[in-house]
Amino acid sequence: MSPITDDRLEDLSNDEISRYSRHLLLPEVGIDGQRRLKAARVLIVGTGGLGSPIALYLAAAGVGTIGVADFDFVEASNLQRQIIHGTRDIDRPKTASARDRIKGINPGANVVVHNTRLDRENALDIFKDYDVVTDGTDNYQTRYLINDACVMLGIPNVYGSIYQFEGQASVFNAKGGPCYRCLYPAPPPPGLVPSCAEGGVLGVLPGIIGTIQACETIKIIIGGAGILAGRLLLFDAWEMKFRELRIDRDPNCPICGQNPTIHELVDYERFCGISLDSGEKPIDTITASELKMRMDRGDPLQIIDIREPHEQAIARFPGAKYIPLGQMARRAEEFDPRIDAVFLCKIGQRSIFAIRALRGTGYEGRLLNLKDGVNAWATEVDKSLPRY
Amino acid sequence: MSVTFHIPTALRAFTDGKREVTAEGSTVGEALSNFAASYPDIRPHLYEDGGELRSFINVFLGDTNVKNLDGLSTPLRGGEVITLVPAIAGGAS
Numbered sequence: 001m002s003p004i005t006d007d008r009l010e011d012l013s014n015d016e017i018s019r020y021s022r023h024l025l026l027p028e029v030g031i032d033g034q035r036r037l038k039a040a041r042v043l044i045v046g047t048g049g050l051g052s053p054i055a056l057y058l059a060a061a062g063v064g065t066i067g068v069a070d071f072d073f074v075e076a077s078n079l080q081r082q083i084i085h086g087t088r089d090i091d092r093p094k095t096a097s098a099r100d101r102i103k104g105i106n107p108g109a110n111v112v113v114h115n116t117r118l119d120r121e122n123a124l125d126i127f128k129d130y131d132v133v134t135d136g137t138d139n140y141q142t143r144y145l146i147n148d149a150c151v152m153l154g155i156p157n158v159y160g161s162i163y164q165f166e167g168q169a170s171v172f173n174a175k176g177g178p179c180y181r182c183l184y185p186a187p188p189p190p191g192l193v194p195s196c197a198e199g200g201v202l203g204v205l206p207g208i209i210g211t212i213q214a215c216e217t218i219k220i221i222i223g224g225a226g227i228l229a230g231r232l233l234l235f236d237a238w239e240m241k242f243r244e245l246r247i248d249r250d251p252n253c254p255i256c257g258q259n260p261t262i263h264e265l266v267d268y269e270r271f272c273g274i275s276l277d278s279g280e281k282p283i284d285t286i287t288a289s290e291l292k293m294r295m296d297r298g299d300p301l302q303i304i305d306i307r308e309p310h311e312q313a314i315a316r317f318p319g320a321k322y323i324p325l326g327q328m329a330r331r332a333e334e335f336d337p338r339i340d341a342v343f344l345c346k347i348g349q350r351s352i353f354a355i356r357a358l359r360g361t362g363y364e365g366r367l368l369n370l371k372d373g374v375n376a377w378a379t380e381v382d383k384s385l386p387r388y
Numbered sequence: 389m390s391v392t393f394h395i396p397t398a399l400r401a402f403t404d405g406k407r408e409v410t411a412e413g414s415t416v417g418e419a420l421s422n423f424a425a426s427y428p429d430i431r432p433h434l435y436e437d438g439g440e441l442r443s444f445i446n447v448f449l450g451d452t453n454v455k456n457l458d459g460l461s462t463p464l465r466g467g468e469v470i471t472l473v474p475a476i477a478g479g480a481s
Contacts, residue, residue: 196478
């Protein structure tokens with residue numbers, strides 16, 4: 001059943017009938033479905049890799065009100081996959097270039113810009129004006145925030161996420177199916193799963209997953225059967241394989257279960273362990289300039305590049321020994337605890353995990369993290385090196 | 389009983405890039421534990437400090453979530469495929 005009630009429906013103009021004729025010819029959509037699309041209000045959270053195709057297709061399909069929520073600015077490295085933005089949009093707010101493209105495709109679309117970071121203070125107030133929310137974000141805290149706000153307001157949450165060549169899609173909080181917390185009660189500890197900024201992502205992958213999200217959103221609005229509720233779709237772009245897994249509602253889910261314990265939005269940074277003091281020994285850092293000084297002075301150092309070989313080929317670090325992150329624990333005996341060891345990766349995140357892994361083996365030598373990684377070296381020390 | 393683990397991309401850095409790994413075990417939990425013993429760098433990704441399976445990873449035996457079976461005690465006959473499905477978050481940046 002469509003969440004768009006009959007009292008909200010308006011007639012289509014003759015221009016609209018011409019524009020949407022290929023939809024109208026489908027008995028499953030027809031005049032009635034197209035009127036529901038026209039009345040529908042969809043919020044797209046994140047106008048990046050996933051949000052781009054979602055926004056483009058929903059605009060083309062005739063969704064009447066499209067909200068775009070983002071706080072980021074367009075960068076050159078976005079353009080390999082974020083097809084709603086173009087080269088001339090670099091440095092513009094993503095919501096501004098998204099609005100322009102949506103309007104360019106369909107001037108009839110009402111675009112509502114939320115140029116803000118979603119948080120527990122504003123989420124319910126923003127979400128309450130929408131019929132469907134699509135999740136195209138890039139971090140766990142916002143994903144849990146979106147889930148919880150959708151459950152509280154009874155709004156379907158059209159989910160997609162991607163990493164390297166793999167994608168997941170589902171529709172949460174719809175048709176009696178599970179919510180995101182039923183599937184994943186808690187996020188991974190920070191740093192355990194690398195981000196796309198570190199691990200990379202095939203540019204076309206969010207195009208496929210985001211288009212699936214757009215498809216499910218349209219079907220929810222017109223009241224179509226067979227939406228992706230209670231099912232998790234897995235996609236492997238490298239093998240070109242789709243797989244579907246059944247996922248069930250968890251009766252013990254803390255937010256949509258039989259005895260919910262979450263009744264208001266929580267502190268998601270804390271929930272995801274980001275602002276939590278883990279009790280772990282803090283990690284010493286060294287800046288690129290300091291490292292250069294120590295290298296020039298001839299200090300004995302063990303410089304460890306934890307990046308994979310294909311990544312080193314993008315920007316090599318002089319004089320570093322290569323030990324990939326995934327082998328740190330089992331190669332602990334290769335280190336000399338009398339000599340300071342400096343760990344480096346692209347942006348200084350995965351190298352923290354390498355230091356933790358080595359510490360976990362009982363290693364007691366001094367371990368330093370190169371702050372902001374090889375990209376900082378390229379900015380501060382060797383400007384001939386590319387940033388990536 | 390030998391079973392095959394299907395390793396998602398997010399965890400392949402810890403299995404020498406292997407997409408599939410075989411392990412022995414008479415239950416899902418035993419096979420998982422033996423798998424983790426062969427690739428010690430993956431251990432902290434699969435288990436909490438207390439030894440429970442981390443809740444951002446779902447374990448599917450065939451197409452069924454082991455939560456809907458007997459969890460890690462689910463018995464194995466041999467030859468099954470176990471898929472690890474971790475939460476991934478990428479999408480915007």
